[in-house]
Amino acid sequence: MTRDRADVDSLLPLAPAAFHILMALSEEDRHGYAILQDVAARTHGQVKLGPGTLYRSIQRMLEQGLIVEIQERPAPELDDERRRYYRITPLGASAARAEARRLAELVKLARASGFAPRSA
Amino acid sequence: MRLYRALLRFYPASFRAEYGQEMCALFTRRLRRASSAATVLALWLEALTDILPNAARAHADILRQDLRYAARSLARSPGFTLTAIVVASLGIGATTATFSILDQVLIRPLPFPESDRLVKLWQDESFRGYSRMEVSPGNFRDWKRLSKAFEAMAGYTNLSANLVGEGEPERLDGASVNGDLFDVLRAHAARGRIFTAADDRPGAPATVILSHGLWQTRFGGDPTVVGRRVLLNDAPYEIVGVMPANFSFPRRETRLWTTLRFEESAFQDRTDTWMYVIGRLRPGVSLERARAEMRVVAAQLGKAYPKENARISATVVWLRDEVSWQARFLLMALVGAAISVLLIACANLANLLLARALTRRRELAVRAALGAGRDRLVRQLLTESLVLAACGGALGVLLAAAAVPLVARLVPNALPIAETPPVDLRMLLIAAVLTAATGIGFGVVPALKACGDAGGDAIQEGSRGGVGRRTERLRSVLVVTEVMTSVALLICAGLLLRALWRLQGTDPGFRTDGVLTLRTALPIPKYNQSERRWRFYQSVLSEIRAVPGVAGAAYVSFLPMVMRGGIWPVAKAGEPEDNTTDTTASLRYVTPSFFATLGIPLRLGRDVADSDTRDSPYVAVVSESFARRFWPGENPLGRRFRFAMDDRTVVGVVGDVKVRGLERESEPQVYVPSRQVADASIIGYVPKDLVIRSSVAPAALLPTIREIIAKADPQLPVSDVQTLSAVVEADTAPRRVQARVVGAFAAIAFLLAGIGIHGLLAFTVSQRTREIGVRIALGAPSGEILKMVLRRGFRLAAGGVVLGAALAYAAGRAMEALLFGVSPADVATFAAAVSLSLAMATLGSLWPALRAVRIDPIAAIRAE
Numbered sequence: 001m002t003r004d005r006a007d008v009d010s011l012l013p014l015a016p017a018a019f020h021i022l023m024a025l026s027e028e029d030r031h032g033y034a035i036l037q038d039v040a041a042r043t044h045g046q047v048k049l050g051p052g053t054l055y056r057s058i059q060r061m062l063e064q065g066l067i068v069e070i071q072e073r074p075a076p077e078l079d080d081e082r083r084r085y086y087r088i089t090p091l092g093a094s095a096a097r098a099e100a101r102r103l104a105e106l107v108k109l110a111r112a113s114g115f116a117p118r119s120a
Numbered sequence: 121m122r123l124y125r126a127l128l129r130f131y132p133a134s135f136r137a138e139y140g141q142e143m144c145a146l147f148t149r150r151l152r153r154a155s156s157a158a159t160v161l162a163l164w165l166e167a168l169t170d171i172l173p174n175a176a177r178a179h180a181d182i183l184r185q186d187l188r189y190a191a192r193s194l195a196r197s198p199g200f201t202l203t204a205i206v207v208a209s210l211g212i213g214a215t216t217a218t219f220s221i222l223d224q225v226l227i228r229p230l231p232f233p234e235s236d237r238l239v240k241l242w243q244d245e246s247f248r249g250y251s252r253m254e255v256s257p258g259n260f261r262d263w264k265r266l267s268k269a270f271e272a273m274a275g276y277t278n279l280s281a282n283l284v285g286e287g288e289p290e291r292l293d294g295a296s297v298n299g300d301l302f303d304v305l306r307a308h309a310a311r312g313r314i315f316t317a318a319d320d321r322p323g324a325p326a327t328v329i330l331s332h333g334l335w336q337t338r339f340g341g342d343p344t345v346v347g348r349r350v351l352l353n354d355a356p357y358e359i360v361g362v363m364p365a366n367f368s369f370p371r372r373e374t375r376l377w378t379t380l381r382f383e384e385s386a387f388q389d390r391t392d393t394w395m396y397v398i399g400r401l402r403p404g405v406s407l408e409r410a411r412a413e414m415r416v417v418a419a420q421l422g423k424a425y426p427k428e429n430a431r432i433s434a435t436v437v438w439l440r441d442e443v444s445w446q447a448r449f450l451l452m453a454l455v456g457a458a459i460s461v462l463l464i465a466c467a468n469l470a471n472l473l474l475a476r477a478l479t480r481r482r483e484l485a486v487r488a489a490l491g492a493g494r495d496r497l498v499r500q501l502l503t504e505s506l507v508l509a510a511c512g513g514a515l516g517v518l519l520a521a522a523a524v525p526l527v528a529r530l531v532p533n534a535l536p537i538a539e540t541p542p543v544d545l546r547m548l549l550i551a552a553v554l555t556a557a558t559g560i561g562f563g564v565v566p567a568l569k570a571c572g573d574a575g576g577d578a579i580q581e582g583s584r585g586g587v588g589r590r591t592e593r594l595r596s597v598l599v600v601t602e603v604m605t606s607v608a609l610l611i612c613a614g615l616l617l618r619a620l621w622r623l624q625g626t627d628p629g630f631r632t633d634g635v636l637t638l639r640t641a642l643p644i645p646k647y648n649q650s651e652r653r654w655r656f657y658q659s660v661l662s663e664i665r666a667v668p669g670v671a672g673a674a675y676v677s678f679l680p681m682v683m684r685g686g687i688w689p690v691a692k693a694g695e696p697e698d699n700t701t702d703t704t705a706s707l708r709y710v711t712p713s714f715f716a717t718l719g720i721p722l723r724l725g726r727d728v729a730d731s732d733t734r735d736s737p738y739v740a741v742v743s744e745s746f747a748r749r750f751w752p753g754e755n756p757l758g759r760r761f762r763f764a765m766d767d768r769t770v771v772g773v774v775g776d777v778k779v780r781g782l783e784r785e786s787e788p789q790v791y792v793p794s795r796q797v798a799d800a801s802i803i804g805y806v807p808k809d810l811v812i813r814s815s816v817a818p819a820a821l822l823p824t825i826r827e828i829i830a831k832a833d834p835q836l837p838v839s840d841v842q843t844l845s846a847v848v849e850a851d852t853a854p855r856r857v858q859a860r861v862v863g864a865f866a867a868i869a870f871l872l873a874g875i876g877i878h879g880l881l882a883f884t885v886s887q888r889t890r891e892i893g894v895r896i897a898l899g900a901p902s903g904e905i906l907k908m909v910l911r912r913g914f915r916l917a918a919g920g921v922v923l924g925a926a927l928a929y930a931a932g933r934a935m936e937a938l939l940f941g942v943s944p945a946d947v948a949t950f951a952a953a954v955s956l957s958l959a960m961a962t963l964g965s966l967w968p969a970l971r972a973v974r975i976d977p978i979a980a981i982r983a984e
Binding site for chain 2: 031032033036048050051052053054055056058059060083084
């Protein structure tokens with residue numbers, strides 16, 4: 001457990017792109033294009049990942065063990081030969097949680113310093 | 121879409137293979153949804169900013185991985201790593217050092233603003249064999265007046281001045297320059313000012329500019345030095361400026377500058393050529409145009425002054441190119457040798473890596489099976505060789521920096537540049553380029569080879585490690601190349617060494633042992649009158665001759681090989697000198713017993729004598745070649761000729777002296793008694809070099825000599841103290857340095873080639889352990905096994921030797937001019953190099969051969 005904790009800590013802070021990808025994979029396994037769409041939708045078009053950033057992030061996250069590529073595919077009629085599907089790992093989930101905690105604490109500190117975000 | 125695919129090529133191949141298709145699909149989808157041309161454009165811009173930085177990061181990731189992997193893998197085999205680094209550093213260090221020197225001497229621009237427009241001008245007297253002769257003031261003035269190609273032109277001459285006051289009298293090398301010389305060079309003073317045209321005018325107050333070095337050493341860097349007065353050659357001069365530290369002209373040793381002034385009479389005699397001239401071309405004017413114009417100008421002057429100028433043209437060369445062909449050649453040969461060492465080092469490294477790759481087949485096969493593509497493996501292996509090369513390069517730069525001062529004697533001092541090239545960005549860049557080339561050069565083939573072999577079967581074959589025939593052949597070719605290059609280098613070094621020995625064995629025409637020389641330049645006008653000078657010589661020489669152990673002492677204008685010129689036209693008695701003649705001789709004024717002191721044999725007649733004064737008939741002692749040339753087969757004694765402005769009678773004939781150095785043909789020599797010269801005439805030739813033959817060691821003798829000179833004239837500095845042997849040795853110094861360096865390179869190459877043969881055979885034997893074991897088990901006698909391995913070593917060596925000898929012959933032909941008559945096919949040299957190489961091959965093969973014999977057949981077969 002402590003080792004996992006150390007692993008997670010060593011990954012922080014997450015790159016913004018990686019954090020977005022983890023959020024996109026939190027609900028279901030997705031392929032690259034679906035991730036892009038989900039990120040865009042989630043952020044109301046504020047964050048637009050390019051293919052280059054997406055796949056480099058994916059490559060690194062695979063190496064770090066935050067996500068895995070899955071072998072099982074959806075029904076053939078929905079599937080596209082070229083697409084690969086990714087799934088978030090437990091380590092990925094812990095990392096995302098830790099990052100969220102980190103950001104929340106940061107916001108708390110900012111608030112204490114009088115930098116309260118204006119409510120919309 | 122093709123464009124997008126092209127953009128993807130910025131990514132590492134492995135990344136592209138993995139994600140390329142999906143990225144393309146994604147981009148296509150976006151493109152399809154774009155409605156307007158503006159959105160399409162925006163999409164492409166976005167793609168560009170998306171791909172380029174991410175591709176760079178992907179490369180960096182891989183590099184990091186590979187570097188980590190390389191470091192681990194190299195650390196696992198420290199013996200291999202260390203050998204590879206040392207071999208690479210030798211090659212890179214040798215090449216960097218010699219390239220830096222070459223760059224310094226031949227390529228780097230001179231340290232003056234817009235130096236690519238600076239030229240040097242000479243009188244072209246090719247009809248008598250001199251294409252670069254000094255210029256007469258008359259011709260200089262007319263050149264300047266009639267030419268249009270030059271923005272400015274200025275003259276100068278070397279100057280030696282005795283500086284008195286402010287401590288010991290000191291003799292300094294300087295230059296007398298026209299007021300606008302500094303303008304031509306675009307040089308500015310660090311303190312005070314440079315000369316102006318006003319300083320040039322006859323009668324203007326005498327002014328001097330100091331070099332930074334002189335200002336520091338002699339005046340302690342005193343900031344108030346400008347405006348002070350000093351005594352130069354007994355005349356007062358005002359210091360008007362100090363030049364910056366990095367300024368030197370015309371030579372490295374120039375320490376002060378005074379103005380060069382012409383009396384109107386100086387322009388009259390156009391046969392008196394002694395000025396050096398530089399010019400700055402107008403912007404846009406080519407060297408060719410300047411040459412063409414100067415030829416026209418010279419032709420005009422030839423018509424105007426047919427007696428002196430009829431056959432004289434003008435030579436214009438870049439100031440940068442004022443390097444003798446010999447210095448150029450020595451450097452080129454050196455760089456060639458260094459590149460050979462680098463080549464051998466590369467071949468050696470390639471062989472080491474090939475052997476290593478073969479032992480790593482299993483590891484590579486496993487990685488390939490785990491999904492690493494061939495490109496990825498090649499890249500990994502190349503990173504490894506580049507890491508090795510980089511370590512070698514770093515060590516090589518240190519080696520080069522340490523080695524450069526050792527070869528600095530090859531930087532000619534006639535150029536206004538520093539003696540050693542600085543270790544700067546240029547040098548580092550050279551090293552970096554060499555390192556990259558080396559790393560790729562020795563890395564690529566083994567990497568491709570190893571990965572080509574790393575197919576699936578390597579895992580099964582694994583421990584048996586059969587060696588592909590083609591790899592074996594490739595490795596043999598590399599070893600043959602090494603032997604070839606090392607043999608060629610050995611032979612070239614041998615040829616250069618023989619040339620040097622032959623040169624050193626050349627009789628200079630005098631005996632060098634036991635002769636001390638020094639210079640006491642008599643300042644003019646104090647010593648304008650020849651009788652006054654004679655009294656000085658008399659007093660000094662008679663006292664020196666009385667010192668115990670001294671066998672002889674005399675004064676002469678210049679020592680041979682120190683001053684090589686001093687050439688005058690020879691004419692028939694009673695006729696004026698004709699400057700268009702091609703018969704010339706070198707002129708020296710001497711005191712009696714000069715010939716005996718130097719050991720120059722007197723062949724006929726007598727030496728000059730104290731009784732040869734201006735009241736007695738003018739006489740001369742001539743060299744044998746002079747007599748042969750003008751009175752072949754006749755008795756030259758009593759013959760008359762006109763030389764150095766007077767008619768003279770030959771009273772003696774002496775042996776010839778190599779005035780111009782051991783390597784060059786010298787003009788015939790004429791020696792004239794020092795008393796037979798008009799007052800204030802030909803003052804440049806006033807005897808100033810003192811030669812003393814003695815049985816006492818120079819160091820023990822010198823204090824007495826200094827005392828005697830100080831007694832005769834306490835303000836006279838003593839300079840240029842050296843033995844005559846040192847003078848002759850200095851003549852061959854660049855050659856000695858070159859021979860030594862090429863010799864060192866050849867030794868390194870020889871060693872590397874030996875290691876190469878040894879490495880290949882040792883590896884082959886270890887790879888064939890089983891086969892050899894079977895042979896032994898089947899009853900092959902050990903002599904047979906020994907012969908088998910040795911034969912292979914010899915075959916490699918023989919191939920290399922034959923090719924190397926051919927290469928050496930070609931190289932020898934190319935540098936025949938440096939060989940001083942030694943044949944490029946010199947049998948002794950070739951024989952020595954070949955037998956050395958064969959001995960090396962035997963030694964290199966012996967250990968692997970003995971190991972093969974000692975193979976235990978049972979153990980070898982059981983190991984299966």
